[in-house]
Amino acid sequence: MNRLSLLLISxxxxxxxxxxxxxxxxDWSDNTLVMGxxxxxxxxxxxxxNKSFLGEGDVYEMAKVSDSIQxxxxxxxxxxxxxxxxxxxxxxxxxxxxxxxxxxxxxxRTDEIRKSEVNPEGEAGTFATDHNxxxxxxxxxxxxxxxxxxxxxxxxxxxxxxxxxMISKLVTSNPSINESRKxxxxxxxxxxxxxxxxxxIYQPKIRFNYIEFANGDTVDKNITIEYPMQTVDALRTxxxxxxxxxxxxxxxxxxxxxxLAQKIESNQQIKRRFKSLDFIFLAGGDxxxxxxxxxxxxxxxxxxxxxxxxxxxxxxxxxxxFRYEIKGRILSVSSIDSLVNGSFTKxxxxxxxxxx
Numbered sequence: 001m002n003r004l005s006l007l008l009i010s011x012x013x014x015x016x017x018x019x020x021x022x023x024x025x026x027d028w029s030d031n032t033l034v035m036g037x038x039x040x041x042x043x044x045x046x047x048x049x050n051k052s053f054l055g056e057g058d059v060y061e062m063a064k065v066s067d068s069i070q071x072x073x074x075x076x077x078x079x080x081x082x083x084x085x086x087x088x089x090x091x092x093x094x095x096x097x098x099x100x101x102x103x104x105x106x107x108x109r110t111d112e113i114r115k116s117e118v119n120p121e122g123e124a125g126t127f128a129t130d131h132n133x134x135x136x137x138x139x140x141x142x143x144x145x146x147x148x149x150x151x152x153x154x155x156x157x158x159x160x161x162x163x164x165x166m167i168s169k170l171v172t173s174n175p176s177i178n179e180s181r182k183x184x185x186x187x188x189x190x191x192x193x194x195x196x197x198x199x200x201i202y203q204p205k206i207r208f209n210y211i212e213f214a215n216g217d218t219v220d221k222n223i224t225i226e227y228p229m230q231t232v233d234a235l236r237t238x239x240x241x242x243x244x245x246x247x248x249x250x251x252x253x254x255x256x257x258x259x260l261a262q263k264i265e266s267n268q269q270i271k272r273r274f275k276s277l278d279f280i281f282l283a284g285g286d287x288x289x290x291x292x293x294x295x296x297x298x299x300x301x302x303x304x305x306x307x308x309x310x311x312x313x314x315x316x317x318x319x320x321x322f323r324y325e326i327k328g329r330i331l332s333v334s335s336i337d338s339l340v341n342g343s344f345t346k347x348x349x350x351x352x353x354x355x356x
Contacts, residue, residue: 032153032160032314037288040141040166041323047107047135049075049151052315070131076152077135079105083145104150107135143168144197144238149318162311162318167283170196170324171244175279183277183329186338189252191279194244195232199283199322201292202230204249207278208260210350213271220275223263227251235286257344264348272350274339277329288319 036047050069081104111133141147143166151160174192175183183189191204209222227249236244264272284292287310294308309315331339340350 032151032156032311032316034149034151034160034162034311034314034316034318036149036316036318038141038147038164038166038320039323040143040320044136044138045079045107045141046113047077047149047318049077049133049135070133071153073154074109075135075154077107077109078150079107079137079139079141080148080150081105081142081145082148083142105137105139107137109133110136112136141166143322147320151314156313158313160311160314164285164287164318164320165198166320167199167285167322168197168238169244170194170199170281170283170322172279172281172324172326174248175326175329177326181329182332183252183335184332185252185256185277185335186332186342187252187334188250189256190248190250191281192246192248193281195236195247196244196283196322197236197238198285200231200235200286201284201289202232202247203227203282204251205280205282206251206256207280209275209278210264211273211275213273214267214269223260224280225251225256225259225263229292231289254344257338257342260339261344261348264345266347268349270349272348273352274331274336274350276327277331278325278327279329281324283322283324285319285321287317288321291317291319 031052033050033052034047036045038045049071051071052069111131113132113134146163146165148163149161153160170193172191172193174190193202193204195202204227206225207222208225209220212219212221230247230249232245232247236242287308291308307315308317310318336350336352339345340352
């Protein structure tokens with residue numbers, strides 16, 4: 001949220017410095033800033049709702065006051081759920097949707113998550129950290145359904161709203177839930193899956209679980225290896241006759257052991273034992289992909305800062321992501337041998353003879 005708010009502040013400063021006729025303190029207008037990424041596998045959903053501001057003086061000093069960026073009153077925030085009733089026409093045609101029997105989901109305001117006073121670069125943050133209000137629901141969401149975020153702002157005639165189609169049906173073939181739990185990483189291994197309904201962007205990951213033994217204590221640990229994001233050209237729809245696009249990521253061979261050597265600290269006082277592998281498949285919506293691309297765009301001198309928003313009567317992002325995990329896979333005997341005795345990881349002190 002910091003990046004988006006700071007972007008809007010920077011645009012105000014840039015415009016006023018390039019145009020002498022720009023009314024620096026013109027009539028105040030309520031500009032709502034929204035950030036929300038839904039995920040059906042999460043136990044709670046959070047929506048961040050802020051406001052932009054304009055006033056006399058140092059904008060960085062004003063940003064440190066929570067009233068400058070937070071709405072004082074509790075907002076009326078809802079998620080409205082829709083389900084598909086027909087795929088005879090375009091599934092993106094609104095006539096193919098209807099409200100389910102579930103009541104509208106009301107979100108409640110909470111400050112249970114404290115905002116860090118330090119930004120990702122390790123420096124003091126720009127914005128106020130007290131009263132970090134979020135809007136929350138623990139109601140379960142459904143894969144493949146459509147959700148409309150609906151926000152009523154006191155004194156604002158038009159509601160702030162956005163919509164997203166929830167990703168569903170991400171199917172993997174390697175690993176498969178039906179195959180052997182044993183993975184031959186030393187021989188090279190490839191994660192394989194089909195594109196999911198409504199998903200545009202994908203990122204595969206591997207979680208390596210292990211146990212450390214030191215000074216009579218045992219500690220469960222894990223590291224995560226992330227692989228490059230992949231995108232598909234067209235979104236898969238709920239049409240039952242439409243199949244997904246085959247996607248894959250090579251994760252085995254020497255690169256697997258090199259990744260372990262980079263992420264696990266070498267310490268001769270610590271012994272280790274491999275425990276299991278978890279394969280993680282992440283997917284994101286079309287708008288989420290666009291937002292990431294725009295926010296990472298490198299600009300040359302003289303170019304305008306790109307903006308992206310899918311919020312109606314406001315600014316920001318509302319979309320969804322999908323998470324699927326296949327847990328508890330084990331390495332083959334030969335893969336364990338490469339872990340214990342191989343040139344890349346021998347110094348990490350993995351031992352197959354430690355107590356199970």
